[in-house]
Amino acid sequence: MSTDTPTSPARLANVRTRFAPSPTGFLHLGGARTALFSWAFARHHGGTFILRVEDTDVERSTPEAVQAIIDGMQWLELSHDEGPFYQMQRMDRYREVVAQMLAAGTAYYCYSSPQEIEAMRELARAEGRKPRYDGTWRPEPGKTLPEVPADRKPVVRFKNPVDGDVTWNDMVKGPISFSNGELDDLIIARPDGTPTYNFCVVVDDWDMKISHVIRGDDHVNNTPRQINILTALGAALPEYGHVPMILGPDGEKLSKRHGAVSVMQYDDQGYLPEAMVNYLARLGWSHGDDEIFSRDQLVDWFDTRSLSKSAAQWDPKKLNWVNAHYIKASSNDDLAARVTPRIAKRGGKTDGVNLAAIMGLLKERAETLEQLADDAMLFCGEFDASATPPELISQHLTDATRPILQDFAAQAAQIEWTRENIQGLMKPLLAKHGVKMPLLGIPLRVAVTGRAQTPAIDAVLELLGKEVVLERLHRI
Known part of the structure; x- marks a missing residue:
């Protein structure tokens, strides 16, 4: 760890970040890291961290998955200040905003069938153009719209600008720009009136006054669409930062075969939450050469300018090294x-x-x-002398070693049971029998523990206790 005292990044006012998982499964490592970065950014600036559950995928979202996400957040101690908010409980608000946009002319009804949409895309592909909706139902000055088909429920589309570019200065990747000509008119409400993902996100970020969005770079293509809708609503734009994915040790996208399982499985496997926070923070963020740092130091140092533009690589050996450090540093x-x-x-x-x-x-x-x-x-655990491997008994509990063990037991019965006193017995005993330590230490281990290898034998004997040790020695 560096010994110099770095200057903490400047604090911003009114910072509001969010973590917005979809409860279609457990809290995975990538999601946990995104939550950590959003949490650390809010904490660094004295801001607000919001938990929002994007549960509009009714078929795949489950209460168990919601609980798994909350359990993972609690285990990592990423406490939220507001929420959890559930999108399914905000349907009336989404419909209200859709109605406002229809009235303002920034959204419109589209009656094209799925088959007609696919035909438009096929034609575009055949002509070498990007497959997209062709704007058949988009209202324009002087344009005559088709006759509304009978008994067909429409979707609602956002009227995306046709000219210019959408540009933002990404907190991680730097300047990013999309041509509006590449973006078609996004569906914001389905035929049954339920809103779509990108629209819900926009309304939520607007209503919750989100100032900074830190998320995975698989959302980069969503950002220009969300910016355009926010602009159409007259809403303030958050700052966006898109974090590269986590790769497995083989350089491929992290998946279940790499151990990309629920964060809570790492609890089951014996990892400390403070070690996991430390390790996850270093996957795509750095503070000089510091590898080990506390949660408070992470908050004090966290700066999006130190987020890496390149993908991080999951390294189980490094995680074990970090976890071992925290175990050693923990109180007994x-x-x-x-x-x-x-x-x-x-x-x-x-x-x-x-x-x-x-x-x-x-x-x-x-x-x-x-x-x-x-x-x-x-x-x-229960000690079963009969479970000691026969080869250990034949190799170490021999006619040559039994007298030494019996002598050790006789002398040990007379001492106060401390590690120092146990150790004090051994050197004279070795000299008396003319042997070296392995001819006492290993037979002692086998007789008392059923193992040939343990930590320091004097410490093991002390902790097992005098009565237990002598009882086991008397069995040989």
Whole structure:
């Protein structure tokens, strides 16, 4: 971490950002990163972070998916200031704005059938033009519109400007421009009157006074359409920033095969939320060479000018490194509280053991809480001597080592049970029997834990407790 004290980016007034997921599945990594950037930007400027649920895809949106998104946000501690707002609860407002636009002439009814629209596109392709709606029902001065077909419900289209360009200075990508001639008249309401995605987004951003929109760059093509509708409504335009996608380790778009699963699955796998926030922030944002930083530092330093224009690459090894750092930096008591339910799931018991001390012994080598729970079963699980691999017994519990272990047990019974006293027994015992440490340490491990490898044996014996250790040694 750098030792200099950087100057924090200047604060803006009245910043309002939003995270607007569609609840058609879990909160995935790309969505979590977008939420994090929007949250950090709002927090940096002392602004407002809004959660908006874009649930107009009725067939795919589910209450379970909504809850999964909220759970993911809570786990990452990305608290929202307003919301959650649900688009399905705002249908009357959308219809009101559609009616206003029809009255103002910035929208119109289109009676073209889907078959007619497809024919228009086919003709455009055949003539080497961009496939699009040809404006048959677009009202223009002096233009005679076709006769309205009987029993056909119309869509409502936005009357997009035909001349000029839509240009904005993207907070991430810099200047972006689209020709209005490339944009057809977007459908803003379906035949049944339900509004479309791009229209709902515009009305929501307008009503919620969103000042800055940070989202994935798969939305770049939506932005000129949304800007044109906002302009037609006389609304203030947000500033837009489009963040490149996250790639998998193989350079392809991150997907389930790369582990692009629910954010909450990383909780299940034993990652700390503070580590995930740290790692996600570094996927497309940087502050000098800093790799490890606190949530407060992220908020203090966050600046959209430091967002990368190029795609970030997911690196599981780097995530493990970051998580290991946060595990080492965590207090033993905090780790004990986090790991207790994981031990219980494994059938282990934490009553009567010094779990905080166990965490202190194990955390230096652990990359996840799951690994900590696995390793803690040495102290919290049932010990079954008969489950010790026979090859370990034949190799290490021999006629040569048993007398040494019996001598160790006899002397250990006389001491106060501390790591220092246990360690103090060993050197004289090795000298007495004329052997080196492996001929005591490994047999001790096998006899007492059923394993040939453990953390430092004196620390393990101390934490197992005098009664347990002596009872197991007397069995050999």
